[in-house]
Amino acid sequence: MPKLKNLKLKNRIFLSPMLEPNDIAFRLLCKKAGAALTFTGMVNSLSRQKIHFDDKPILQLFGNTNKGMEEFIKKHDANVSGGDFNLGCPSKLSKKLSHGAFMHKDFENINDILKTIRASTKKPVMVKLRKSPQALQIAKIAEEHCDAVGIHPRTSQEGYSGTADYDFALELKDSIKIPVIYSGDVNEENVKTILKDFDFVFIGRASIGNPNIFSKVLQKEKNFEFKDYLKLAKKYDLHFRQIKYHAMCFTKGNPKAKEMRRKIISAKCVEDLE
Ligand SMILES: Cc1cc2nc3c(=O)[nH]c(=O)nc-3n(C[C@H](O)[C@H](O)[C@H](O)COP(=O)(O)O)c2cc1C
Numbered sequence: 001m002p003k004l005k006n007l008k009l010k011n012r013i014f015l016s017p018m019l020e021p022n023d024i025a026f027r028l029l030c031k032k033a034g035a036a037l038t039f040t041g042m043v044n045s046l047s048r049q050k051i052h053f054d055d056k057p058i059l060q061l062f063g064n065t066n067k068g069m070e071e072f073i074k075k076h077d078a079n080v081s082g083g084d085f086n087l088g089c090p091s092k093l094s095k096k097l098s099h100g101a102f103m104h105k106d107f108e109n110i111n112d113i114l115k116t117i118r119a120s121t122k123k124p125v126m127v128k129l130r131k132s133p134q135a136l137q138i139a140k141i142a143e144e145h146c147d148a149v150g151i152h153p154r155t156s157q158e159g160y161s162g163t164a165d166y167d168f169a170l171e172l173k174d175s176i177k178i179p180v181i182y183s184g185d186v187n188e189e190n191v192k193t194i195l196k197d198f199d200f201v202f203i204g205r206a207s208i209g210n211p212n213i214f215s216k217v218l219q220k221e222k223n224f225e226f227k228d229y230l231k232l233a234k235k236y237d238l239h240f241r242q243i244k245y246h247a248m249c250f251t252k253g254n255p256k257a258k259e260m261r262r263k264i265i266s267a268k269c270v271e272d273l274e
Contacts, residue, residue, distance in 0.1 A: 002036070004179065004200075005124040005147040007081060009036040011218060012195055016183055016204030017041055017060040017084065017128065021249070023242055024052035025232035030207060031055045033214035033222050039202075042086045042100075045072035052236055053079035058126065062086035062094075064103050066116035073120035082124035082147075083117050087138065090130065090156035101156035104134040107141060114145040124148065126181070131155050131168050136175050143176045150181040150202060160205075173198060191217050209249030226250035230273065240270055247273050 002009040015022065015030040019041030027038040038055045042062040051059070059080045061069065073083055087110070089100025103109065117125050127142045128150035129135050135151070142149045151172050153165040164184030173180040179199035186194060187206045194201050207213050211229075215222040226247055233243045247264045251257040267273050 002200075004037075004082070006122070007124050010034070011036045012200045013191065013214060013217060014058075014181065014200055014202050015039060015207060015214075016202035017058075017086070018204055018208070020245065021208050023233070023238055023246075024054060024236050025229050025238060026211065026246060027055045027057060028232055029211040029224050029229055030214055033211045033224060034218040034220050035203075035207075035214045037081060039084060042089060045069045051076070056081045058082045058084050058124070060084040060086055060128070061117070062089060062099055063113075064098050064106065064109060066113045069113065069116050070120045073117060077121050077123065080123065082126065083121055084126040084128055084150070085113060085117060086128055088128050088130040088150075088152055088156075090159050095156075101130045101132065104129075104132045104138060107134070107137065110138055111141050111145075114142060118145040126150055128152070128181075128183070129172075131165055135168075136172055139172050139176050143178050146178060148179040148181055148200070149176060150183055152183040152202075154184065170197060188213060188216055209246070209252040227274075230270070234270065243270060243273060 002012050013035060014037040015035040017039035022041045031038050037058055039058045040060050042060045044063050045061055045068040057080060059076055086100050094100035095102050124147040126148045127146050129138060131153040132155060139149050151169045153168040169182055181200040181202055182194050182198040183202035186201045186203050191201060203213060211224050229246050244264060244267060248261060251260045254260060
């Protein structure tokens with residue numbers, strides 16, 4: 001049975017941290033479909049946003065200070081499977097605030113933050129990086145404090161376009177002794193091959209509108225539809241805008257997608273989506 005520090009896992013396939021898609025209903029569906037771990041989108045420890053924990057996710061933190069992190073982690077520790085620190089966000093806001101992928105040169109701060117996270121929990125601690133000239137050095141810092149490193153080998157300038165630099169991720173894997181989670185275009189076809197090179201994989205975009213990707217790669221019988229998402233979304237009282245977003249995503253690959261999307265666009269309330 002795979003393990004991450006003291007955490008026993010059903011398999012080596014995780015739902016990637018994703019800010020917009022990863023609401024509690026979607027994370028629960030991915031977990032039911034077989035994802036060994038689910039990650040929240042990035043959360044700032046000073047924010048007061050409501051977080052649901054019924055899937056026992058890995059809580060992903062971001063920011064460029066350890067201020068408030070210890071209290072935040074301790075407050076939620078019993079409800080999560082571990083913590084992750086975001087060093088990959090390429091957004092304009094992250095650039096402006098020197099967060100995510102834009103704090104790679106700030107080694108001292110990164111060291112302080114990871115040290116704080118480590119000292120605040122006995123559960124697995126991870127960091128998720130993008131490719132950069134400093135990434136290998138950061139991985140070395142992570143080796144001291146963390147139980148795994150996640151790598152999405154595209155630079156912040158590349159965003160989500162172009163080909164992920166698989167060789168860079170392999171170089172990172174070879175340079176540290178702790179487990180590495182690979183992220184970048186993982187899908188049904190390549191997941192088994194990637195798992196020969198890396199300890200764990202993240203599935204991100206390929207799961208949006210398609211949580212069944214986990215059951216397919218794990219050869220499980222589970223098959224979820226939008227109605228399953230909707231049931232959970234209603235239970236957790238998620239925003240209509242969020243539900244509409246997932247309704248759109250679930251049309252992916254459906255032969256009637258065009259017609260379905262037209263109806264979804266004109267929907268004014270949750271009942272219109274049923
Ligand atoms: C809509 C969206 C939101 C994302 N939000 C986050 C996030 O909050 N934290 C993070 O570390 N990565 C985030 N990512 C990056 C993914 O976790 C992943 O590394 C990237 O999409 C590449 O993997 P994929 O090709 O499997 O999607 C996000 C990606 C997408 C598409």
